[in-house]
Amino acid sequence: MKTLVIGVGNLLRCDDGVGIHVVDRLNEVAPHIDTLDVALGSIEILEAMRGRDRVFIVDAIQTGGEPGTIYRVNLSGGEEPPRITHSHGVDLLTTLKLGNSLFPGQMPREMILLAVEAEDVTTLSESCTSKVQASVDKVMEIILGFEKNE
DSSP: OOEEEEEESOTTBGGGGHHHHHHHHHHHHOTTSEEEEESSOSTHHHHHHTTOSEEEEEEEEOSSSOTTOEEEEEGGGTOOOOOOOOTTOOOHHHHHHHHHHHSTTTSOSEEEEEEEEOSOSSSOBSSOOHHHHHHHHHHHHHHHHHHHTO
16 A cells, blocks of 8 residues: 655644654654655645555644644545644645545545644744654554554
8 A cells, every 4th residue: 555644844843843753753663654744735745645545644733622632534534624723824625625626536545634732833943842742653653553454
């Protein structure tokens, strides 16, 4: 199965970099998994997604929930993500719908959003807060669990 993990975020804005941290750790422990880190989950991700069977999108969100909470949303199954206020203002669902329109039959059958509740996305830091950092390993376990079940 052709899987891609996309980490979305800004590595210099504390918890906003959680998606990039996940991608970096995956590159270390599971180099067989294709990864991509992007600043925004915009149209640039569509080309990378084409021809894949499964795509995980890892991003920080702020919904007012407990920092470090992981929201797992099956986007291809029609599930709606929690009400998201991105620090980078990207409408991921619109981007994915556009991909389905532009590339019919070429988008992944399975698209899973792993959104991590951020505590701080304004402090200039390459490190996440402790609760969000603890979620990095949990997100990786979710991704690697799918790989084991193939």
